[in-house]
Amino acid sequence: xxxxxxxxxxxxxxxxxxxxxxxxxxxxxxxxxxxxxxxxxxxxxxxxxxxxxxxxxxxxxxxxxxxxxxxxxxxxxxxxxxxxxxxxxxxxxxxxxxxxxxxxx
Numbered sequence: 696x697x698x699x700x701x702x703x704x705x706x707x708x709x710x711x712x713x714x715x716x717x718x719x720x721x722x723x724x725x726x727x728x729x730x731x732x733x734x735x736x737x738x739x740x741x742x743x744x745x746x747x748x749x750x751x752x753x754x755x756x757x758x759x760x761x762x763x764x765x766x767x768x769x770x771x772x773x774x775x776x777x778x779x780x781x782x783x784x785x786x787x788x789x790x791x792x793x794x795x796x797x798x799x800x
Contacts (some may be wrong), residue, residue, distance in 0.1 A: 758786055763780065
């Protein structure tokens with residue numbers, strides 16, 4: 696007779712339930728992120744017409760609270776420039792084109 700291996704049952708739930716983020720906190724974080732994105736998008740729409748002719752398809756990184764922006768052909772260089780001035784700031788990156796989209800999915 697063949698012996699079967701015992702099947703281990705999977706544990707239910709999270710490994711660390713004490714680290715669960717409450718839904719209210721998740722909603723607050725999403726609202727903050729959306730507000731930063733809208734603010735950066737408004738700066739982008741103001742700046743883009745001035746820069747699009749000379750710097751088409753370059754990357755622009757915007758710090759939404761101050762409105763400062765950094766542009767470069769390489770996304771990493773633009774973001775590095777921004778991180779040098781704002782090491783702990785929230786930054787938003789766009790591409791200087793008609794849509795502002797950096798990449799396709």
